[in-house]
Amino acid sequence: MAKSRRRPADKFEERRRELAESALVTLGELGYARTTLREIASNSEFSHGVLHYYFSDKLDLIVFCVQLYKARCVHRYDAVVESSTTPDELLDGFLGKLAETIVEEAPMHRLWYDLRSQSMFEEALREPVRVIDQTLEDMVWRVVCRYAELLDVRPMMTPALAYGLLDGLFQLALHGYTAGREDALTTLQDEVRAVVALLFRDALETSAV
Amino acid sequence: MAKSRRRPADKFEERRRELAESALVTLGELGYARTTLREIASNSEFSHGVLHYYFSDKLDLIVFCVQLYKARCVHRYDAVVESSTTPDELLDGFLGKLAETIVEEAPMHRLWYDLRSQSMFEEALREPVRVIDQTLEDMVWRVVCRYAELLDVRPMMTPALAYGLLDGLFQLALHGYTAGREDALTTLQDEVRAVVALLFRDALETSAV
DNA sequence: AAGGAATCTGGACAATCGTCAAGACAGGGG
DNA sequence: CCCCTGTCTTGACGATTGTCCAGATTCCTT
Numbered sequence A, B: 001m002a003k004s005r006r007r008p009a010d011k012f013e014e015r016r017r018e019l020a021e022s023a024l025v026t027l028g029e030l031g032y033a034r035t036t037l038r039e040i041a042s043n044s045e046f047s048h049g050v051l052h053y054y055f056s057d058k059l060d061l062i063v064f065c066v067q068l069y070k071a072r073c074v075h076r077y078d079a080v081v082e083s084s085t086t087p088d089e090l091l092d093g094f095l096g097k098l099a100e101t102i103v104e105e106a107p108m109h110r111l112w113y114d115l116r117s118q119s120m121f122e123e124a125l126r127e128p129v130r131v132i133d134q135t136l137e138d139m140v141w142r143v144v145c146r147y148a149e150l151l152d153v154r155p156m157m158t159p160a161l162a163y164g165l166l167d168g169l170f171q172l173a174l175h176g177y178t179a180g181r182e183d184a185l186t187t188l189q190d191e192v193r194a195v196v197a198l199l200f201r202d203a204l205e206t207s208a209v
Numbered sequence C: 001a002a003g004g005a006a007t008c009t010g011g012a013c014a015a016t017c018g019t020c021a022a023g024a025c026a027g028g029g030g
Numbered sequence D: 001c002c003c004c005t006g007t008c009t010t011g012a013c014g015a016t017t018g019t020c021c022a023g024a025t026t027c028c029t030t
Helices: A011-034 A037-042 A048-054 A058-073 A078-083 A087-104 A106-118 A123-151 A159-178 A184-199 A201-207 B011-034 B037-042 B048-054 B058-073 B078-083 B087-104 B106-118 B123-151 B159-178 B184-199 B201-207
Strands: none
Touching: A011 A037, A011 A048, A011 A058, A011 A106, A011 B011, A011 B106, A037 A048, A037 A058, A058 A106, A058 A123, A078 A087, A078 A123, A087 A106, A087 A123, A087 A159, A087 A184, A106 A123, A106 A159, A106 B011, A106 B106, A123 A159, A123 A201, A159 A184, A159 B159, A159 B184, A184 A201, A184 B159, A184 B184, B011 B037, B011 B048, B011 B058, B011 B106, B037 B048, B037 B058, B058 B106, B058 B123, B078 B087, B078 B123, B087 B106, B087 B123, B087 B159, B087 B184, B106 B123, B106 B159, B123 B159, B123 B201, B159 B184, B184 B201
16 A cells, blocks of 8 residues: 555665654653654654654554664674684673663663563563563673683573673663763673673683683 | 641641552553553542642652652561571572562562663653662662671672672563563572572582581 | 656644642631 | 631643644656
């Protein structure tokens, strides 16, 4: 119906993505509760009516935004994982990226935790949020597995456990950074270092020459 | 002005608390974004106009609710901490309470994480949320300290670290429970057990007879 | 160039929000 | 007893929201 016949290609999809990118900026600034369709449109080069041409519904738009967010952030640590050849190099690189993303993508992280909270009240958000949560867990698990591999041990935890631990510290640091505490980033790095040191104590002791 | 002269006592404060309790129920069900003053009033025995007699503002009401929430949940683990005489007894009791509160106070926990997310976008919420966060950190720290004490070791972590680790796992379990995964509670308990076992490995090995 | 489909605009709609104020009700001190 | 003050109800207000639609505009095919 609304889709292409003249434009067989994904001109339609392209504009959807373009509008969703605009929406993500607004959502990151204002959060879910305060974001309106008119505000989203005014931060783009289109009028507010066009949103209902590309999205059936406000929730349809937001769900699409959430999925778009996922696609962008999932491979954040892949380069570090692949290029590192020692445990320390991997840990340092990972912690660097961790602090970097809080500084440079803070609105997006705030939005993510906001939407994840909303998913507990809004049924329609639950499934897309679950998928992203799983993707993030995989992302963390790849780092942990590589770290254990470089230490020549097997990771003594589950993927969910690793994700839960890291996510709790990350969220705490994001709140601290948002509140203007400058030591939030280095504190996060120190904490993760401490946890890793404790969890991989055996391997780290035996590998120390 | 609005306060008491005839009623010198805290009849005024009493009703504020009563209305805030009603508001907490509604907030727990609907979340911050979808909760309206009329909905709050309709879940109480009063009309919607009375809310502006006891609260200057919607945010004033919600901030008061948040502080009321704190007062109720902070001493959740005190009995277990004080009555336990062995590390295992403390851990078991703590894990029991942990799962229990997810089941029996799920709406309140959902609301807490919702409001904490909102505080990243709403300046006025930041300070009361920070206070509660600190209180929760203290609550967790009392458990950790007691556990270490019963093991006759010093806890090898900071209060913020302990809180961040546990909160991440707790939040994950709350999401799982909300999504209807029945194993979320036992998974949480297993995960916490695993982390404690890893973090206190030395003490647990030497204390084993 | 012309026509039609795709795209976009801007205004209008009903619904709902927080807020407010005028008046009804209650109850205790004169 | 009445009146004053604190308490509560009710209805209204302006603002804002998501949604919809009639028409203007653009763009491609023929």
